[in-house]
Amino acid sequence: MKESPTVEFKRELTDAVVHEVIAFANTQGGVLYIGIEDDGTVLGVPNAHKQLEAVSNKLHDNIQPDILVHLYLEVVELDKKEVIKIAVARGARRPYHLKRKGMKSSGVFIRYGTSVTNASEENIRQMIIESDGTNFETMRSLKQELTFEEASHFFAQTNIKFGVEQQRTLGLMTDDGYYTNLGLLLSDQCEHSIKCARYLGNDKLEFQDRKEFSGSILAQVESVYEYLSLNNATSARFVGLKRLETESYPSPALREALVNAVTHRDYSFSGSILIHLFQNRIEIVSVGGLVKGLTIEDINLGISQSRNPKLANVLYRLKWIESYGTGLQRIKESYKESLERPFWTTSPNAFVMTLPKQQLTTPDSDENELEQWLSQQSEFTTRELEAYLNKSKGTVRKLIEQLIAERKVTRVGNGRTTRYRTLN
Template identity: 40%
Template structure:
């Protein structure tokens, strides 16, 4: 360095000795275009020198290694230089590849993230931090570093425990909730109790959405939202019952519970969480709408989707739901929905744009043919055994419907269908057994429950 260069600027910072505040300059250089911190030089450029070169280099590199996250040491070097024959320490910091870098004790927020502006290191704005995260993570929202690092996982821990899966730091790393620097990713944020990516559900009295009959917004862990929104929808899915020629009770839902479940899973798993705004569920007198943020990925086409080809926008989120047995298989949801409507005059509709995906499910118009026809609020004719399932609590009805459609249900399947904990699923099944709506078969891990013949 020549005498004329002894002026602080965008790439130069002077310190008489190493102080803890110098880490801010190191962060700023790593987040901007790189630079050098000269130790042994006053702010005005006067060279005072360093008495112990080795100790100063050790203190500087140790402070940067311990105090800055993610690990920036691959972009840092320290060496001895002479200015006017006076020994100083030069700490060179290159622009890092894993921005934003931040002070470990401050976190990913303006108080911890600095950038270089002229000769000063200043706090980065939240928008600047988000831009750095996007540039580093590319198009993968779930892999990007979460702005909120103060996360809790009460709902996720319960769901993993109920599924018999570990929720340890190692498993979180394997699933992608933390990265190589043990920093929470956006996937962790989506599963955390602090998640603010919301779903809004509403029931309308008219087609123009002017009169609300009911509405609610759901936040928190996506695992919690899945259970709560599913329950909200179920309350608005009427069942019409009749007794057939064999004197058996037959229940017809306006919407198949399993189809609603698939629609909910698609809404959560395939959403573009990089776009602001809630997902929307609208319930009308003759149809339901599921409006999601994010169109089809890349060159993925409507024909691909209808043929059951799966393209994952959030593969790690989908993997979590798959491991928790909330998703049974990839690429089967659309085919299940269409299969449910194969005999219907009005078919589901898919409205797709660049940034939105809307599924419209028409209400089933199935005719009930039998000895006696009853509504969900009517009593059975005298002499017929009362197996009125329309008045069952939502979880009991979901479990019974699954058992009827598949012939049986296990405890784990009951958890998956209802989104309930293991203890709640067991209690719900036992209630159905006591009502003689389900009967137990097998034992131990082979236990299942079959619908009783009525």
């Protein structure tokens, strides 16, 4: 007998035995003998059957996840001496690791030839993917020392319990006590962030300020929304004796766009959500394009397929999402009084939401003049109104539709002969 990539000898029971068993379970499995020298000389184990129980207890107490289901321990006789044989199968919940170290490189071992070495972070990440699958939310997090002070605050505000059982039900924790990547997102140690940049003009040539928001994804959303609200100017106008206030950007649209970006981004990418505040628009860039199989036409029709359904469920329970698949429609509806409309574009790895600065369908400076002009016209064409207002064809068409809805004008004729008759 001699040592090989799948056979290992140990003189006696030490911590090295634990390391070897972990390495076999994380690699291709193998057999470890206790009571044999490295050169193959059989020494035997005194009281081998009693020692067998000690070996089993040591492996159970020092290795996570539970590895005993992948082991077969027995006492065998070699050269008329009793030795302990540990047959180790390749584990189904890799990476196996020292309990006291966690899933860190210092606690995870792999077999390299006839030697045991510490696994790299990339080795560990690959083992998690092979064991848990590629669904980001349900994979075990590389970080397991997590706290939830910020998340607990938000759950308490909504009177929702947030104990261990609730964390398991929501998907923050596995049945065997490991935090998932969803848990990492909601934890105070969340590795993702949201970056905001404010510009002096309508391009990226000159910054006014930049901010990065970190911590629990829930705290990030609240802080970013406050930041956007501080930069959302309000203007006032009077209709008769009534004062009407208008935000540069409808608050419901800002809220929905922000929550949408956080809910549907691809967290397997390390990049941040980017928010650009220009003088005439806000752009929210979410990492990851549309979920595979969906098109822009699909989402415009209200079809929704969440990339992160467990995160969406958490936000739904917190009442940040009212119902699935309606966010984009609510963003559109919040702009119903504006000449400009929100729009979104996609690439294979990005989704960009553009919220234009609101322009009311009857701007203050033009409203009285428009009323006076209409009172002087019995009929007019689209081109005539375009020339008077010095507005684009699309803007004037939206304005005419509003005038028709308000019963101030009516359409006469069809096609090129279409005219509009004023109603007194």
